Amino acid sequence: MTDRFITLAIHKIEKATILKQLLGDNDIAAVLEPLGDSTNTQNINGYVVKVRQEDLYRAFQLIEEHNLFNYSDKLTHKIDDGRKRILVAVDFSKQSLQACHTAFDIASKVDAKVKILNVFHNLYFPTTIPFSDSLKEPGEPSILDRSRKQMLDLCYEIDADIASGDLPSVNYSYSLREGSVADEINDFVTEYQPILLIMGTKGAGDNRADPLGNIAASVIEITNVPVLAISQDDTIKTLSDINHIVFLTNLNKRDFLSFDFLASILNQYTQAKITLLHIDGTDQNSQQRKEAEMAEMKKLLSLKYPKFEIAATMLEPDENMYEKINNFLTQEKVNVVCLNTRRRNLFGRMFAPSMSRKVIANSQVSILVLRGNQ
Numbered sequence: 001m002t003d004r005f006i007t008l009a010i011h012k013i014e015k016a017t018i019l020k021q022l023l024g025d026n027d028i029a030a031v032l033e034p035l036g037d038s039t040n041t042q043n044i045n046g047y048v049v050k051v052r053q054e055d056l057y058r059a060f061q062l063i064e065e066h067n068l069f070n071y072s073d074k075l076t077h078k079i080d081d082g083r084k085r086i087l088v089a090v091d092f093s094k095q096s097l098q099a100c101h102t103a104f105d106i107a108s109k110v111d112a113k114v115k116i117l118n119v120f121h122n123l124y125f126p127t128t129i130p131f132s133d134s135l136k137e138p139g140e141p142s143i144l145d146r147s148r149k150q151m152l153d154l155c156y157e158i159d160a161d162i163a164s165g166d167l168p169s170v171n172y173s174y175s176l177r178e179g180s181v182a183d184e185i186n187d188f189v190t191e192y193q194p195i196l197l198i199m200g201t202k203g204a205g206d207n208r209a210d211p212l213g214n215i216a217a218s219v220i221e222i223t224n225v226p227v228l229a230i231s232q233d234d235t236i237k238t239l240s241d242i243n244h245i246v247f248l249t250n251l252n253k254r255d256f257l258s259f260d261f262l263a264s265i266l267n268q269y270t271q272a273k274i275t276l277l278h279i280d281g282t283d284q285n286s287q288q289r290k291e292a293e294m295a296e297m298k299k300l301l302s303l304k305y306p307k308f309e310i311a312a313t314m315l316e317p318d319e320n321m322y323e324k325i326n327n328f329l330t331q332e333k334v335n336v337v338c339l340n341t342r343r344r345n346l347f348g349r350m351f352a353p354s355m356s357r358k359v360i361a362n363s364q365v366s367i368l369v370l371r372g373n374q
Contacts (some may be wrong), residue, residue, distance in 0.1 A: 003062040005031055005050040007159045008026075008059050009173040016047035019063075026062055028055045035169050046171045049311055060148055065175060083171070084112035089185050089219070091118065092150040095200030098237065099230050103198045104158075104167050105238040106265060113171035115192060116154070119184040120147045120176070147176055182218035189223050196265075199361060201229045201367065220369050226261065229367040236335060236366060244273045244332060245368075248339040251278060251293045256300075258340040258370040263305050275332065276301075276312040279321070290314070329365055338368040 008030070009019065016032050023030040033048040051059045088103040090096035100116065120143050151174055160254050161167040177184045189197060199218050216229050235337060236242060247262070249255045266272060276298055280290050291314065298312040329337065 004053045006026050006053050006056060007155065008049045008051050008056065009063075010035065010046050010048050010169070011173065012046055012171065015148055016049050019049050022062060023049075023051060023055075023059055023065060025236055026058075028052075028059055028062070030059075056152060057148065060152065063180055081180050085194040086112045087117060087189060087197045088114060088115050089117050089119070089197065089199040090151075090154065091181075091200070091215075092154060093200060095230055095232055096154060099160070099198050099200055099335045100154070101237040102228070102230060103165060104170050104172070106196065106198075107170045107172075108168035109239060110195075110265065111173075112195065114173075116151070116172065116174040117185065117188055118147055118151055118174075119181045120144065120178055123317070144176070144178065151176060181215050182222060185215075185219050186223045189225055194225055194226060196222060196226050198230065199229045201231050220367075224371055226371060227367075227369045229369070231364060231366045242266070242272045243337045244275070244307055244334045245275050245336045246275050246329065246334050247337055248331070248337065249278050249294075249297065250288060250340075251297060255297075255340055258338075259301060261370055262338055262368070263308070267305070267307065271307060271309070271336075273309040273311065275334075277328075278311065278312075278314045279317055279325075280314050287314075326364060334365055336366045336368055338370065340370045 009016075011019065013032075020030045020032060028051055031050050033050060035046045035048060036356045052280075079106060084107075086103050086107050088099050090099060100114075103116075105354075108111070110285050155174065158172075162169050175188070177188060185197070197219070199216060199219065220227050220229065245262070245266075247255075247259060262274075276294060278290065278294055280287055296312060298310055302308075302310045308331065315321075315328065318324070328334075
């Protein structure tokens with residue numbers, strides 16, 4: 001056995017102390033190490049909770065069994081530091097670490113903490129035995145065991161990147177859930193209340209021919225917080241890697257609110273060009289009116305956010321509209337497409353797929369989806 005201590009989680013002192021107490025009560029030695037200037041308590045950004053490497057798996061099990069720091073628990077809200085929260089959903093595909101890099105970078109910029117979530121899929125099975133355990137052969141690890149192992153491997157990579165300086169040290173922890181992936185992510189969003197959800201556009205089992213995976217598409221349509229879906233072909237790790245954003249607009253007031261949210265994330269950290277894009281198929285008179293509205297929107301946003309280079313353009317829809325949009329994104333070297341959409345009800349999702357879904361499903365770049373109430 002080794003006495004090497006490795007990171008279990010990073011919390012503020014209240015949560016770190018509770019976690020250490022729980023571990024100690026179960027005969028797991030834990031140490032707390034401050035992040036920041038340990039000589040000045042005001043400069044401490046949080047505490048790293050570390051356990052011996054051989055105890056990490058059992059510590060992880062304890063956190064799950066006790067449902068520690070579940071945001072449906074009133075005690076959690078009492079000891080919460082009030083910091084903004086970013087949720088990153090991972091499936092351990094090649095995009096997972098990239099999504100974590102993006103989440104950590106944004107968290108460090110907006111003073112937020114990060115929760116890493118994995119949902120392992122099951123089907124309904126009417127028994128008191130967890131369905132994930134019923135799938136395994138005798139002597140084989142269960143789906144839960146495999147998910148724990150993959151989560152720990154991911155956290156090893158994150159800790160190595162933090163140690164090397166490739167990732168900023170931010171307050172982070174992780175959670176595992178079992179069930180229908182999109183629904184469990186949505187339930188966790190409701191419970192955790194993050195300002196942003198980050199995930200890959202493609203899951204480990206998605207068809208590469210479909211740019212937007214089924215899980216990402218479903219989550220975007222049912223959740224009620226902004227979602228950043230990272231493309232599998234994207235190289236974005238930090239905000240400074242973003243140099244051109246297309247902001248799809250319907251020229252309504254909600255778009256101004258969504259643009260404010262976008263600017264709050266980007267401001268001071270990137271000088272990205274932002275192109276306002278409107279797709280319009282109206283008659284010539286209406287088109288002239290909308291061109292005037294577009295020019296006015298560009299003028300107002302340029303005055304409010306002088307740091308950004310703001311451009312505006314309009315496209316006419318045709319039978320090759322999605323190809324036209326993708327050609328535009330490629331020619332203009334766009335990193336991210338941002339759009340504002342309302343969460344749709346189940347009936348609408350089943351029988352009337354949204355224009356937003358059609359656009360993002362045919363896009364090869366990362367997508368930032370803002371909600372209609374932003």
